[in-house]
Amino acid sequence: MTDTVLDVRDLRVEFPTRRGLLTALDDVSLSIRRGEILGVVGESGAGKSMTGLAILGLLEPPGRIAGGEIHLSGDRIDTLPERAMEAVRGRRIGAIFQDPLTSLNPLFRIGDQLVETIRLHTALSRDEARARALSLLKEVGIPAAEDRMDSYPHQFSGGMRQRVVIALALCAEPELIVADEPTTALDVSIQAQITALLRQLCTERGTAVMLVTHDMGVIAETADRVAVMYAGRVAEMGPVDEVVRRPRHPYTAGLMGSIPSLRKDVEELRMIPGSMPRLDAVPPGCAFNPRCGEAGPRCRREVPRIAGPGAACWLEREGGTA
């Protein structure tokens, strides 16, 4: 495992609130290798974006990392002071956010935003940085890149803006890219282009990608492995094919059952009864047990955990009963 880029171990994020301590992430462990795309999927509030922000060191106070470790290519980064973290963000970890319409500063030309980022992280001169910005724009498929350097964000369409955002994330050839719902705000027809572009660029460079999304379809097309999150915990992890075809956690199975398919012979959509618990009301034991049809006594008592491939489920581990 020498080519592990990101290694998150037992990450715990807490929010002190007036009504008590909320555990937003509860012992989350995951890892991504060079050139690999890990899909992180789950409902809103499951903690997938939170994991991305924690890795970037951008948790909003009062949220804080209360336990666990984050390693980037062997270096521990969760304990770095803010100043050192500024040098990691953008340089070693690139980020892509959900809404390309709001990720770019509306008052700065996109060329200037690129040059700013490049010069922050490299020793290039202004002209060299500009040349590099231009080649990045070409690489992400901006037509007439030369002319578009001096354009402002509002002069780009959503898809084009997300391409610019990807170029920004790639500025310093980072080892890891955290892509938080990169296609959610885009038209369906554009989504496929953007995910294909992201995949192509990262494979070429050997960049590891953490692809956060609630869209299982995007994961199935793009990711190599997938981590399914539920109520701040990883419910299931494994290669995409396996998880999609043979989900082992009842929640994953429910998730797969609720994806509409174009094939006509599939039975009607199934849905999971109930809804994900709020963070201040996570039940003891497996967080999914109130919604799981087959939960046993152990499911209500002990939290099932996984640190590698597999499902965090007592039923699965013990062959049907718990």
Added chain:
Amino acid sequence: MLAFLVKRTANAVFVMLAVAFLAFLIFRSFGDPVEMMVNEQATQAERAELRERLGLNDGFLTQYVRFVTNAVQGDFGISYRNQQDVMVLIGERFPATLELVLVATVISLVVGIPLGVITAIHRDSRLAGMLQLGSIVGVSLPSFVVGILLILAFSVTLGWLPAFGRGETVDIGWWSTGLLTPSGRAALVLPAISLATFQITLVMRLVRAEMLETLRTDYVKFARARGVPRGRVHWVHALRNCLMPVITLTGMQIGNLIAFALVTETVFQWPGMGLLFIQAVTFVDIPVMAAYLLLVSFIFVTLNTMVDVTYAWVDPRLRDDTAEVGGTNG
């Protein structure tokens, strides 16, 4: 950009014509200019002759056009009070007021913007709390009270700065400036601070509110994710997005400051337009009042137009020539 400029200028001209009409109405309807100008022994014939000479027998429209034509050329007639050309009177006083207002504006921006940013960034700190409290005091204190307190502290007690007047001035063409002599600068300090106090707190509170809003935006978070250092994110990326309302406020407030200057000028016996206007009101000196009205509106309208143009310069989205060219999606 050119089309935008032309449009804005046309608007401004229209507003000025409307204001000129108001000034003209005042001019016509408050008292009889002939009565004001002739002495009591004048015969009926002399009065009629003067009336004819002043063009008061011409049609309403002809008179209005003449009024506007003269005004555009800077001719507002003769002051009733001291028989001097109104424009000369105002020309003597205007530099004093404008220098006072501009210096006060610069002070308010230079002090107000950083305070606003600091109180927004460290919004839970004790310092921010104290500044917020101070700003409430600043907003609530009337400017003449501030002026009198400043005089008391720095002129009477400490004796550092003059309490009244403008000090020595230097003439550059028709403009008399106090900025070039030590006594002129010293005399400017207290009135400018007193005029700026309210403005500082206004700018500070506005910048703070805007900053708090901007700091929550995605592009600020994304700038941090790109590795832009925190200071640069705050003072470059976020602050620039806050400047729009500050520009508006400052532009509008310069007009207000000229009006407020009336009070400050009275407290500090500053020989500006405010003092001139107060004297004109006391003597029902209509030409001076009409000229003051026109001049102040001219400043307001010009500032408004400049604010709009500056908008377009700061925010590219408002420029006509940068309309979306990228298609809807793709």
